[in-house]
Amino acid sequence: MFSGILFRSVIRLAYESGTLVATGPERPPEPFVWDERTEQWRAPASAYRETVLRLRRENIPHRDAAAAFGRLRLESRIALEPRPYQVEALRAWRAAGLRGVIVLPTGAGKTAVAVEAIGRVGRSALVVVPTLALLKQWYSVLHDAFGESVEVGLLGGGYHQVTPLTVTTYDSAYIHAERYGDRFAFVVYDEVHHLPAPKNRVISQMLLAPYALGLTATPERPDGEHRLLPELVGEVVYRRSPEELAGRYLAPYELVRIPVELTAAERVEYAQADAVYRDFLAKHRLSVRSPEDWQRFILVAATSHSGGREALLAARRRREIVQSAYRKGATLETLLKRHWSDRTIVFTKSVDEVYALSQRFLIPGITYETLARERKDILDRFREGRYRAIIASDVLNEGVDVPEANVGILLAGSASPREYVQRLGRILRPREGKRAILYELVTTATGEEFTARRRREVRF
Amino acid sequence: MLRNEHILAHVNRGRVVPHRLSADDGRVTEVAERLIACYESHREGPRSRLERELALLEEELGPRLDARRGFKVVRALGKLLQDRAEWAPPTSADPYHVRTRLFELAAQMPEFPAEKPDLLQSPTREDVISRVSRETGLEDPVQVMYADRQKAQILRQFERPTPEELISRYNLAQVQGVLYSARELVVDLGREADAELIFRYAKLMELIYRIELTGSGYRLCLDGPLSLFGPVRKYGLRIAKFVPGLMLTQPWSLSAGVLWRGREAVLELDSETSGLTSHYRRPGDEPGDEVRRAFRKAWERSRDTGGWELESGAGIIPLPGLRTALVPDFSLLNRETGELAHLEILGFWTERHLIDRAAQIREAGERGARVLVAAPEGLGATPEALDAALGKEVIWYKTRLDPRAVLENL
Structure with missing residues (x-):
């Protein structure tokens, strides 16, 4: 009988679809509100900490049926000396x-x-x-x-x-x-x-x-x-x-910019495509300086009856020539050769380029498509030195950790300064006596040159 | 379903109008046909080739539909076709194993494996490849090394729609897309609408409802648990999935506050003018439907019903605690006394269904509604068990339910 009374005066907390539901004869504390739709007292689940602390503090009997978490025995296998x-x-x-x-x-x-x-x-x-x-x-x-x-x-x-x-x-x-x-x-x-x-x-x-x-x-x-x-x-x-x-914990690095020139044949083809593209721009009084300008160009070209399609194709061809410039591949090969005993990461923007170069140079590629297990596997082997070089698309951005790399090769990137800084950050891992090098391959006679210059202005 | 990037709409005086295509427009049906044919012709072909072909079709067919947005329309149609496709890997070899061997062997070389042999007899790329070729028995390991990429998959199955089906699906998918950002959905239901079906879909999509009586029926407001603490757009996707369920019945009208291009707007539709067709399958006849029809006929023929009349529209008994509502088969009104009672006829349902329904009927009783229950003899449950589950006596019938048996219990 006594326990029955006690039980009835208890506030019971339950978790329900991202919210906390309280039942009991008494009004639960703030921030619970009455939900008329389901006839329950309800609060956002995030109110859990404050609610439980308050119920405890004020000695209000309650039963916690909300928390489904438990203790975990976690023993870290990696002995890290925290800085x-x-x-x-x-x-x-x-x-x-x-x-x-x-x-x-x-x-x-x-x-x-x-x-x-x-x-x-x-x-x-x-x-x-x-x-x-x-x-x-x-x-x-x-x-x-x-x-x-x-x-x-x-x-x-x-x-x-x-x-x-x-x-x-x-x-x-x-x-x-x-x-x-x-x-x-x-x-x-x-x-x-x-x-x-x-x-x-x-x-x-x-x-x-x-x-x-x-x-x-x-x-x-x-x-x-x-x-x-x-x-x-x-x-x-x-x-x-x-x-x-800086200095003590973030490693210094050296930036080496390598201009890549088009071959004679590529230059001719590039000039032809470029002429078609620029004629179209001039004819329609367009200039392309920003992504919005580019969108406008696509729009005008897609709907234009005279020369629009040709201009689109020319613009695409122009990009392809630069992307797959013969000397870019050859330069990359030279660098891989030179740094065969280092740990090298090649960065590129294009996923297709990752797979093409991975097949060409037989170095593992990582993109957003790579499954978690394989990605871990590749990076583990890279860390252990079983792989000497890897090639990755943008996926290594924003805080992704590659501890053992000391050579970076940037193939083509966007002009985002933040992205650039973070990419550099990848290589700036503290390692005793390590001297990191970042190569930037920029194909000349193209817009990429401008992009690279703008990026280098970033100071940090 | 479409992704956000496929959604097209415009706003007119605060109302958002989802893009739609007309199946009467020859250009539209031709585009639909071409796209379907494109998928059809790529059966057993690699995904990358199909995607390249679709990209070309976007450029070619897009401007014919709409100078500016045509390519997006074509892309959206393509996405809806993709939902009907199944893919399979192109090779029985394990590409992961093949490429891992290539990378391992290449990395083991003392020098970078060059593309061309040189005078110093340095290791070459070819050395690595031929060794993996010997190991795996594959003629060209490089060809296979990334065969598990999505782009390399083969189109194995394609559930071909008619152009009209595709266009109809597109129009509804655009409406659904606009609803992805909905905060809540307000539905006005006429009395003739199948309310039970609607509550079934609301529960399936885990939406919470509020209900009000209106002059012509009911008004439902649907959103989710967190909506209580301020507007959230989290339940928009569920609302979008609920709407085709609603469209299986009529009449209804709906309105939803959505965000279109960063601006608040309202989507309004009704069953009479929407011209939309649901792609959800209408549930077939429920067990017991025959009994219900026969009961109505018999009632209409009865001479003396003691002042009780069978109401045309079904009543709705909200059951907030159970997140649903009971929609009894019949409502009975006594014109003289103003008494209202409901009649629920159980069928040969699954045990789960029966237990759920029993809980609803009991809850309705506790909320003060008078619900009579009729059940066929030979129903899985024993009479005692069913009486106990329902908390009341059941009117048993053999093949048909006699109005007199019901009247006796009123």
């Missing part, structure tokens, strides 16, 4: 109640901080990343670190396997978090500046996770929405700039 600033960062994060954002420059080992944090928290964890390349990279890192204690799950990019230690993308989390949001006690947001985007915000609402860690080199967003970060993940608890870590 002093990494130790400081973790300490600051713990002092803030295992919530908050850590800001470290590209190449300073943000991933290592997160691995350490996941091990310390020792609960089921979800890692949210912006790209499929990072999804695969994190899989590889977590598998190396904790693969013996727990199976690493993947959600997104064709993978749908959710385990107590799962990596997902912002896009997949947006869709699926409501189904799995009760299973994780800890959430790590990589490149956390993506989280305040209007669409992504909902993700943190749908997760119970009382512990959260955000990682980024640049928390600020042009739209000012980083002001939401404290609410979504926590305050910035630690911050170091590239200048503070």
